[in-house]
Amino acid sequence: MTFRKYLVLAGITVCATAGDSLLARGMKQLGNINVSLHNLSALLLAILNPWVTAGILFLLAFFACYISALSWADLTYVLPATSLGYVLVALIARFGFHEVISPTRWLGIALIAAGVGFVAAGPSVTPSRQHLDSRGPSRDALSPQVKL
Amino acid sequence: MKDIYAWAAIGLIVLTSTTGDVLLSYSMKQVGDVGELWKRRGALAVLGRVLRTPTFALGLMAMAIAFYSLLFGLSWGNLSLVVPASASLTFVANAVAARIFLHERVGRRRWLAALLVAGGVVLMAV
Numbered sequence: 001m002t003f004r005k006y007l008v009l010a011g012i013t014v015c016a017t018a019g020d021s022l023l024a025r026g027m028k029q030l031g032n033i034n035v036s037l038h039n040l041s042a043l044l045l046a047i048l049n050p051w052v053t054a055g056i057l058f059l060l061a062f063f064a065c066y067i068s069a070l071s072w073a074d075l076t077y078v079l080p081a082t083s084l085g086y087v088l089v090a091l092i093a094r095f096g097f098h099e100v101i102s103p104t105r106w107l108g109i110a111l112i113a114a115g116v117g118f119v120a121a122g123p124s125v126t127p128s129r130q131h132l133d134s135r136g137p138s139r140d141a142l143s144p145q146v147k148l
Numbered sequence: 149m150k151d152i153y154a155w156a157a158i159g160l161i162v163l164t165s166t167t168g169d170v171l172l173s174y175s176m177k178q179v180g181d182v183g184e185l186w187k188r189r190g191a192l193a194v195l196g197r198v199l200r201t202p203t204f205a206l207g208l209m210a211m212a213i214a215f216y217s218l219l220f221g222l223s224w225g226n227l228s229l230v231v232p233a234s235a236s237l238t239f240v241a242n243a244v245a246a247r248i249f250l251h252e253r254v255g256r257r258r259w260l261a262a263l264l265v266a267g268g269v270v271l272m273a274v
Binding site: 004066070072076078080083086090109113115116123 | 169170172179181198235239242246253255261264268270274
């Protein structure tokens with residue numbers, strides 16, 4: 001795992017969280033659109049709201065980071081990174097907006113962080129036969145302890 | 149009665165988003181390391197190669213169905229039930245599916261992580 005790859009994983013967390021938050025804020029600003037098939041035009045016009053636009057851009061960036069991470073890491077390695085967003089939101093709420101976080105939520109934060117830590121400390125990709133045949137094993141696939 | 153609908157939606161979300169994740173992961177493994185490809189051949193080559201992978205489109209479709217199931221689920225059930233239930237079950241389902249279909253080496257470390265994260269997600273929503 002290189003530094004750049006960790007940046008991509010961070011991009012997944014940050015962009016997904018920012019995208020969701022921006023979308024939620026924009027949709028709240030628009031008020032109660034009845035989200036139904038009868039109201040498609042209102043739903044389509046929602047894109048014009050700057051918060052919604054920004055949210056969609058962030059979600060696109062998230063998707064780009066997500067699939068690029070999947071191109072070099074296992075699904076079971078990448079997925080826990082997506083859950084760090086919950087932790088990020090809670091921490092921003094606590095230290096940015098001084099909201100109170102209940103003990104159960106702190107426990108949730110601890111569990112997620114522990115899960116992510118467990119995975120991150122292990123190998124990022126299952127070595128495939130193709131790897132072994134052509135280019136030799138990628139370094140961190142076989143020997144996670146080589147990692148700096 | 150409404151609970152049955154909510155759980156049906158949750159089941160559908162878990163099934164489709166797991167399918168989507170597995171298909172996307174499979175496609176991207178076919179494409180190969182995007183960073184290296186970008187360096188060698190440029191961004192357009194990456195985009196072309198991704199879009200020409202047939203399972204990628206299938207994966208996107210599954211993701212879209214998952215998204216709409218979530219919308220329907222939210223109209224049938226509570227936000228505080230549907231979102232954490234589907235998110236945490238998806239983590240566990242993904243670990244199983246990645247092992248079976250992608251032949252990923254899901255060792256004790258990753259099982260534990262999937263369960264911890266799934267539990268954590270539920271607690272965060274309580």
